[in-house]
Amino acid sequence: MTEHASTSTMLRARSTAVLRRVEVVVDLNYVGLVLATLFFGLSVTPSLVPRDWLFQGLISGINAAIGYGLGCVLEWLFRRWVRSRIPIPSPSDRVRYAIKATVLVGCALVAALMLVQSARWQREITSLMGMAGTTTPAYLRTGLLSMAVGVAVVAAYRTVRVMVLGLARQLNRWVRVPRELAPAAGLLVLVVLAVTIFNGVASRAFFALANSAFSVRNDRTTPYAVQPVAPERSGSPASLASWQSLGFEGRWFVSNGPSAAAITEVTGKTAREPIRAYVGLESVTRDQTAAQLAVAELERTNAFEREAMVVVTTTGTGWVNGMAAGAVEYLYGGDTAIVATQFSYLPSVLSFLSDREKAAAASRELFDAVHARWSAQPEGHRPKLFVYGESLGSQGSEEAFDGLADLREEVDGALWVGPPNSNRLWRQFVDRRDPGTPAVAPVYADGLVVRFADDATDLDRAEPWREPRIAYLQHPSDPIVWWSADLILTRPDWLSEPRGPGVSTQMRWAPFVTFWQVTADLTNAQGVADGHGHRYGSLVLDGWLAVGAPPGVDADVVESIRAALESAETYEREVK
Structure with missing residues (x-):
């Protein structure tokens, strides 16, 4: 009996150790995961023109990454300003892992249900425009692509964070920047360098390359x-x-x-x-x-x-x-x-x-x-x-x-x-x-x-x-007419009023989300029937x-x- 109990204890200890290793490798922020799911759900709600699974996956992945980042910030603020001042007992490992497993399963279920509903919304929009709609199984590919895009964006952010912390350590060593201000100073230097490069060398190089590429098409002549x-x-x-x-x-x-x-x-x-x-x-x-x-x-x-x-x-x-x-x-x-x-x-x-x-x-x-x-x-x-x-x-x-x-x-x-x-x-x-x-x-x-x-x-x-x-x-469904940077933080009049012809009554405004949705719509503004979009x-x-x-x-x-x-x-x- 004692031997059996000892074996069970060892197995639990090994399981806990494995879970901790997985947790370290994956390094998920569960508040961020919840908000990422919320932003993902909002991003698959109706927009101005129909979107296939590829466009929807790209835009939803970006939105999910934004939600994840916001959740990380909120969790950090909670730890710094609440938990550090109010003693809150930590749950046992078993309870903590159970909560995390519940969050993971819940987020996956919510995302799947939203995708099923989104496929219905897409069929509604295509019906309003007299177009053929998508099928639910085909549209579920959106979830996999969104996950890949979201992971890529978060990985890019973490790479930048490593660069900022490295720069902060060097600032602290070279110019004696106070330790508390070093990360912020490092981020500021990195942002200034990035913006300077983008606005100068990078932007000029990009548009020069684009001009060169499209000038090749300009030289072509169709046989007709x-x-x-x-x-x-x-x-x-x-x-x-x-x-x-x-x-x-x-x-x-x-x-x-x-x-x-x-x-x-x-x-x-x-x-x-x-x-x-x-x-x-x-x-x-x-x-x-x-x-x-x-x-x-x-x-x-x-x-x-x-x-x-x-x-x-x-x-x-x-x-x-x-x-x-x-x-x-x-x-x-x-x-x-x-x-x-x-x-x-x-x-x-x-x-x-x-x-x-x-x-x-x-x-x-x-x-x-x-x-x-x-x-x-x-x-x-x-x-x-x-x-x-x-x-x-x-x-x-x-x-x-x-x-x-x-x-x-x-x-x-x-x-x-x-x-x-x-x-x-x-x-x-x-x-x-x-x-x-x-x-x-x-x-x-x-x-x-x-x-x-x-x-x-x-x-x-x-x-x-x-x-x-x-x-x-x-x-009313032309994204070129209604796209604006103001969509990031401001609800436009055309989404505060009754929707225009050809626009789903289910379309809603959400900070950041609507901006990215309509931005994605720009690429497909003419991929609709005449009388809608930019046609x-x-x-x-x-x-x-x-x-x-x-x-x-x-x-x-x-x-x-x-x-x-x-x-x-x-x-x-x-x-x-």
């Missing part, structure tokens, strides 16, 4: 972009801007779009060959700026004698929405001139970080040059002058004007699509919207001059709309009809134009 022969197009043999200098997006823009024959076939009326003037980054010489070359192209094609002219601010890569350009050309029977310049090789997300000032400067330079030449035309012989921009292009386009009065004085209409939350004029209009109107569908000054639209009915209100008209197209489709046609359509456009002709535009967009997605 063929050099135009019509003199009305830049890149043609008659053009002042060579075909090769236009870049990937420029070559696509000038080689596609409706011809005079196509417009005649769709509208049933004789049409002119539309003018498309484009200047790429490599079109510019030392003797001429991009804006000057663009105006020279307009003069070469007699563009200032057309009925309508549109100044387009491109997105980062130089992209112009072919549907928006084609809509104007069809509506005006080809009696149009559309002009645009490329200001960057980078896609909009990277351009937003590095080229916002460049976009604004390029937009101001182009518009001012075109407007100056346009103003030289005799009154009564000037084309209608419109401005257009989409996404980052709308932000650059806005910057060509000091304010609403300046805008209305210089143009005959403005159409801006999917404006980023940081757009200066857009922000002013939304902040000053009429009382009682929601952020996702604001009404500014009774809609007398500026209107916001999620669909065509928002543009076709009975109230008077004075010319020149300004219209913003924005979906505006033929709504741009309705925008042009409202802002600057010529009189007497037949409703049946409009639907024929819509069908032609949608067919062209489908073709572009398939071959580009």
Whole structure:
């Protein structure tokens, strides 16, 4: 009997020793684990657009790591300020391990249940957008990926902590920093060095590398972009801007779009060959700026004698929405001139970080040059002058004007699509919207001059709309419109008010979590059906009809134009 008891005692001692070794190796903070599970659960709640398991896993892993870090801080504060002053008896090893096992199992169960519910929420969002939903078993992969991402982030933090403590010891040895302040001083030095390197060498190297990488794509030409022969197009043999200098997006823009024959076939009326003037980054010489070359192209094609002219601010890569350009050309029977310049090789997300000032400067330079030449035309012989921009292009386009009065004085209409939350004029209009109107569908000054639209009915209100008209197209589910750094700590109006069409009623705001959710949504803003997210489709046609359509456009002709535009967009997605 004594021998049996002795054996049991030895086994328990060995088990305890093994558990202690595991505890030392894993080194989990259980308060942090609870908060990590809470943050993970919040992160899989609905966001603006559907997310597949891969995106959800990445974002949930980051959120879980943030929660874990917060829990570690709270536990440290408890030990330092409460436990050190109030004697609290420590539980036995058996009780402590039982509590930890319960926490581990509980957190795992909560995470699994949240993933099952999240799969249901994702199916709800896809249903609202008319898309196919995910399956629950497929979505459970999110949990494994989130765990891997969270562990990687925590491991990176612990590496930094080791560096800070090492630096603190050296500071204490070299400059006699007090022991209590050494860790904080070490962290401060490390942060200053990191920020200096990132803002200087690292950021410049990153964007230089990105520019180099995307300039390679800029040199490519899809087989479906063929050099135009019509003199009305830049890149043609008659053009002042060579075909090769236009870049990937420029070559696509000038080689596609409706011809005079196509417009005649769709509208049933004789049409002119539309003018498309484009200047790429490599079109510019030392003797001429991009804006000057663009105006020279307009003069070469007699563009200032057309009925309508549109100044387009491109997105980062130089992209112009072919549907928006084609809509104007069809509506005006080809009696149009559309002009645009490329200001960057980078896609909009990277351009937003590095080229916002460049976009604004390029937009101001182009518009001012075109407007100056346009103003030289005799009154009564000037084309209608419109401005257009989409996404980052709308932000650059806005910057060509000091304010609403300046805008209305210089143009005959403005159409801006999917404006980023940081757009200066857009922000002013939304902040000053009429009382009682929601952020996702604001009404500014009774809609007398500026209107916001999620669909065509928002543009076709009975109230008077004075010319020149300004219209913003924005979906409640477009993350590019609603993303802001303020989401980190501030609940936005669009999540305090009733949710807009296409947005789950279950979407809630949580500090840090919502910011990361919407940030992840940015990468999939166009991975949804038309009419949602950053996919505006033929709504741009309705925008042009409202802002600057010529009189007497037949409703049946409009639907024929819509069908032609949608067919062209489908073709572009398939071959580009």
